[in-house]
Amino acid sequence: xxxxxxxxxxxxxxxxxxxxxxxxxxxxxxxxxxxxxxxxxxxxxxxxxxxxxxxxxxxxxxxxxxxxxxxxxxxxxxxxxxxxxxxxxxxxxxxxxxxxxxxxxxxxxxxxxxxxxxxxxxxxxxxxxxxxxxxxxxxxxxxxxxxxxxxxxxxx
Numbered sequence: 001x002x003x004x005x006x007x008x009x010x011x012x013x014x015x016x017x018x019x020x021x022x023x024x025x026x027x028x029x030x031x032x033x034x035x036x037x038x039x040x041x042x043x044x045x046x047x048x049x050x051x052x053x054x055x056x057x058x059x060x061x062x063x064x065x066x067x068x069x070x071x072x073x074x075x076x077x078x079x080x081x082x083x084x085x086x087x088x089x090x091x092x093x094x095x096x097x098x099x100x101x102x103x104x105x106x107x108x109x110x111x112x113x114x115x116x117x118x119x120x121x122x123x124x125x126x127x128x129x130x131x132x133x134x135x136x137x138x139x140x141x142x143x144x145x146x147x148x149x150x151x152x153x154x155x156x
Contacts, residue, residue, distance in 0.1 A: 041085035
């Protein structure tokens with residue numbers, strides 16, 4: 001296993017270590033190399049004037065993090081929190097943030113040959129946030145591009 005969470009097999013394919021999450025009825029994957037922590041949902045402090053994708057901030061181990069509603073970033077409707085709602089702390093370059101997700105499913109390693117291009121018919125704004133799609137344990141999993149999520153948040 002390398003520092004990026006990727007592992008090469010003998011055929012040269014690169015396996016991807018991911019955190020599987022659920023948003024609505026869809027399964028997404030975050031590259032585990034960016035994931036720092038998974039925590040239970042807790043109330044956050046609203047930030048007046050912030051875009052709807054960033055409904056507030058939390059203090060996590062003495063660091064103030066923006067809370068990012070990943071549903072809204074992906075164009076999905078908002079949802080009420082539940083017992084399974086989680087905050088996934090991720091770090092990408094100089095940005096640390098807490099992603100609000102409906103549930104965390106598991107850590108997994110997805111074989112490199114399972115990945116393919118996102119479907120061509122996707123909304124371009126949403127497609128830009130996806131690096132690839134894969135079939136993992138009989139379900140379609142969309143691999144999120146954390147760098148594009150950060151770029152989209154900066155543009156908002």
